[in-house]
Amino acid sequence: MTDSLIVGVTGGIGSGKTTVCKIFHQLGVPIYFADDRGKYLLSNDELLKSQVMDLFGAESYLPDGLLNRSFLANRVFSNTEELSKLNGLVHPAVAKDFLQWANNQNAKVLIKEAALLIENGSYTALNKLISVLAPEDVRINRVLMRDIQRDKAQVLDIMSNQVDDKGRREVSDYLIDNGGSKLLIPQVLKIHKELQLIKS
Structure with a gap:
């Protein structure tokens, strides 16, 4: 570390x-912008994508493989339980990504x-x-x-x-x-x- x-x-x-x-x-x-990296990982980290689809269904992603933001937003932002489940997937992925980033910095x-x-x-x-x-x-x-x-x-x-x-x-x-x-x-x-x- x-x-x-x-x-x-x-x-x-x-x-x-x-x-x-x-x-x-x-x-x-x-600066590590965790929210931006989370969005990036949601569309590019294959393990995270499969976890999201398992939890919220194939509609979570568009045909081009990008996150279906409006679908997920409608599912989670007015439902704290669903939001908590999504965050439970995204936050560990971001934490791992942050550690890799931090170890490559010299400041x-x-x-x-x-x-x-x-x-x-x-x-x-x-x-x-x-x-x-x-x-x-x-x-x-x-x-x-x-x-x-x-x-x-x-x-x-x-x-x-x-x-x-x-x-x-x-x-x-x-x-x-x-x-x-x-x-x-x-x-x-x-x-x-x-x-x-x-x-x-």
């Missing part, structure tokens, strides 16, 4: 996790960005946790502007399956306020400096 400091960046949908990670990336920190600090680090308990395997916070109404508006295929009900469904900001505050080492009232870059620079000092 790598001797880098492994830092998680998490936050609810629309909080600005990706924006925060882009700033860290500009500062030279390698003092590595970041793992994921929406559900707290919900699935994987934050406990990290050295530090950063939560990105923003008011719910701000987050909803961001998502509706960014993801035109989603409606407000879908966004609220996703939010209902995520830890609230109170829960994030309780387990996080660092908090970033991305609600619009504070400048984002100075907050990231301050945390980056502290993380570098930990590994110096």
Whole structure:
């Protein structure tokens, strides 16, 4: 296993996790985007694909072999039991992929960005946790502007399956306020400096 400091960046949908990670990336920190890798693995990892089809049926994939996102979304986002089953398949595959990625990096600090680090308990395997916070109404508006295929009900469904900001505050080492009232870059620079000092 790598001797880098492994830092998680998490936050609810629309909080600005990706924006925060882009700033860290500009500062030279390698970023593992767990949610993006999960989507990639769902369409490219043959073992994971067969597990998903066993659980949700052949309709889970389109004829070209790509994930049938709308079918799965309709099955899982309003059904916590089904969502838990899907996450139970995806999260171990992502964890394995992350370890392979981390072992190939050469940096003092590595970041793992994921929406559900707290919900699935994987934050406990990290050295530090950063939560990105923003008011719910701000987050909803961001998502509706960014993801035109989603409606407000879908966004609220996703939010209902995520830890609230109170829960994030309780387990996080660092908090970033991305609600619009504070400048984002100075907050990231301050945390980056502290993380570098930990590994110096």
